[in-house]
Amino acid sequence: MTPAEIAPKDRLIVGLDLPSVDAAEAMVARLGDSVTFYKIGYRLAYAGGLPLVAKLADSGKKVFLDLKLHDIGNTVMQGVQSITRLGATFLTVHAYPQTMKAAVEGCAGSGLKILAVTVLTSYNDDDLHAAGYRLHVSELVEARAAQAQALGVAGIVCAPEEVGNLRKVVGHQTSLVTPGIRPAGTAAGDQKRIMTPGRAIAAGADYLVVARPVIEAVDPKATAEAIHAEIAQALG
Numbered sequence: 001m002t003p004a005e006i007a008p009k010d011r012l013i014v015g016l017d018l019p020s021v022d023a024a025e026a027m028v029a030r031l032g033d034s035v036t037f038y039k040i041g042y043r044l045a046y047a048g049g050l051p052l053v054a055k056l057a058d059s060g061k062k063v064f065l066d067l068k069l070h071d072i073g074n075t076v077m078q079g080v081q082s083i084t085r086l087g088a089t090f091l092t093v094h095a096y097p098q099t100m101k102a103a104v105e106g107c108a109g110s111g112l113k114i115l116a117v118t119v120l121t122s123y124n125d126d127d128l129h130a131a132g133y134r135l136h137v138s139e140l141v142e143a144r145a146a147q148a149q150a151l152g153v154a155g156i157v158c159a160p161e162e163v164g165n166l167r168k169v170v171g172h173q174t175s176l177v178t179p180g181i182r183p184a185g186t187a188a189g190d191q192k193r194i195m196t197p198g199r200a201i202a203a204g205a206d207y208l209v210v211a212r213p214v215i216e217a218v219d220p221k222a223t224a225e226a227i228h229a230e231i232a233q234a235l236g
């Protein structure tokens with residue numbers, strides 16, 4: 001899907017990083033029509049949240065399953081084959097060649113699209129060096145994005161600051177999905193490569209992933225609507 005084909009409302013993906021299915025369903029009810037795309041990650045998935053994928057999909061919402069898979073190829077492929085039955089739109093794997101190749105094979109013929117996580121948005125150059133890499137974040141992100149595209153991965157997870165360069169590397173058919181989004185005045189928390197929603201969209205991001213700034217807001221619905229307004233303004 002090219003950026004122009006994405007429904008503006010789908011560009012905001014709200015992370016349901018909540019402790020229980022009840023808490024997640026209450027948040028979805030509170031957000032109502034203001035949010036069309038949800039992300040389920042470790043916290044909710046390991047608290048019984050996987051059946052919520054189908055429930056949300058049946059109610060017309062899209063779901064991004066953020067499981068960040070990484071294992072030997074056979075295990076990844078078989079795991080992804082199982083995940084295709086859940087009804088999610090996106091699934092993350094770490095951007096290692098064997099893992100991405102296996103994930104692409106595992107989702108073949110299904111509606112599930114694989115996103116490759118390049119370098120987590122909580123990492124900066126120092127964190128990468130501490131993990132044993134001798135590259136700058138921007139260099140590793142670019143190399144992994146190029147590998148992901150060559151292997152047929154549908155989208156890349158990166159920080160907003162990498163979007164401009166990656167667009168030149170992967171073109172417009174590969175989706176660029178950016179966590180590390182912080183509306184002005186909100187706490188960065190553990191995120192190190194951050195940008196506001198408007199600046200991220202202006203830089204060329206296709207989808208923005210936002211969890212704490214929405215789900216921990218006093219008024220989550222008003223916050224999601226404010227982010228939509230910022231997205232609309234940036235899209236012109």
Ligand SMILES: O=c1ccn([C@@H]2O[C@H](COP(=O)(O)O)[C@@H](O)[C@H]2O)c(=O)[nH]1
Pocket residue numbers: 015017041066117119120121122157158179180181189191209210211212213
């Ligand atoms: O590089 C990455 C990949 C995934 N995430 C996930 O996105 C959300 C962001 O949450 P915030 O509360 O808005 O910081 C979270 O679920 C992460 O697991 C990421 O942040 N960075």
